[in-house]
Amino acid sequence: MREDDLDDKVPKDDDPRCPTIPFKAMEKQRWRREWRSALIVKVLGCSFPFLVIAKRLQTIWAKCGTLQISSLTYGFYVVCFTSQFDYEQAVAGGSWRISDYYLTIRPWWRNCNPKLAKVALTMVCAKIPGLPREFINREVVERIASYIERCIKVDRATQNGDRG
Template sequence: MAKVKLSKEMKARIRVPWSKALIVKVYGRLVGFHYLTFKINASWKPMAKMDCVTLGRDFILIRFSSINDYDKVLRGGPWIIGEYFLAIKPWEPYFKVFEAKLTSVVVWVRFSELPIEFYDAFILKEIGSVIGLVLRIDFYTTSKTKGGYARLRVQIDLDKPLKQFYMRLLALFGWED
């Protein structure tokens, strides 16, 4: 097999067009490319041009013209098409669909009846970190204007069993059996 050696400058140049791109995969069902792109456009409502490229093995690359659209989608969500979850991650160099494995998802987690004294950003991040990486705390939660539940957006590692998170939360609050 022939090898091509690319300079750092050349690699940087060919990667620039993909710097505002996301890798997307639908979980739970095979969805057609045209249907998916139609639904994504309707859901995300991009302000600027958005290109969709099928990569194979049910992966799609979404390239944004606008950094605002890119950030809105990456930081928003979780995104659902129909009743199926979209796994989204930033594009990365050397992404190969045959070796790809999306190992995390972003979800909103609700903590019902959490005592109001726990509605502190630091404490909520500590609680959420038991489950995964806390990406965002709901505005109503941080402003303490709704006390029925706290809501956090958390990135969950799919390789870890959910029971492990549940047991760690019980231990955190001293609710062990």
């Protein structure tokens, strides 16, 4: 059992001007349940109005269900999914962008605090114009990607050699 799942204990020297309010573990679990299908999102390098971000995320992610999008601080947003399929597609779907700016996404975490969040990695789509046809295959693409970082996914058209 995690420390955070235990009932909060009120310290004996609690300051009456700023009291500590205890919550039971069952309450915390119940309140957190809806956040299990949520993502924390940030646009890298640009600030867009909330409505622009909300409309774009609705367009790209809400295929089977609906999204509830809320603005957090420090440029982060939380996106709650009603469809597990939509959630999984957003997580595994590849590099997401708004205009030419990449989105960082990560699953919601307990006691989420955007002030402490660090963006360490993001998935990007690498395009290699002019790559000769004989090099358009999974093995070559994965080798090229290994020089950038690591290959997460090769699109189907590249795997099949349908497009250059």
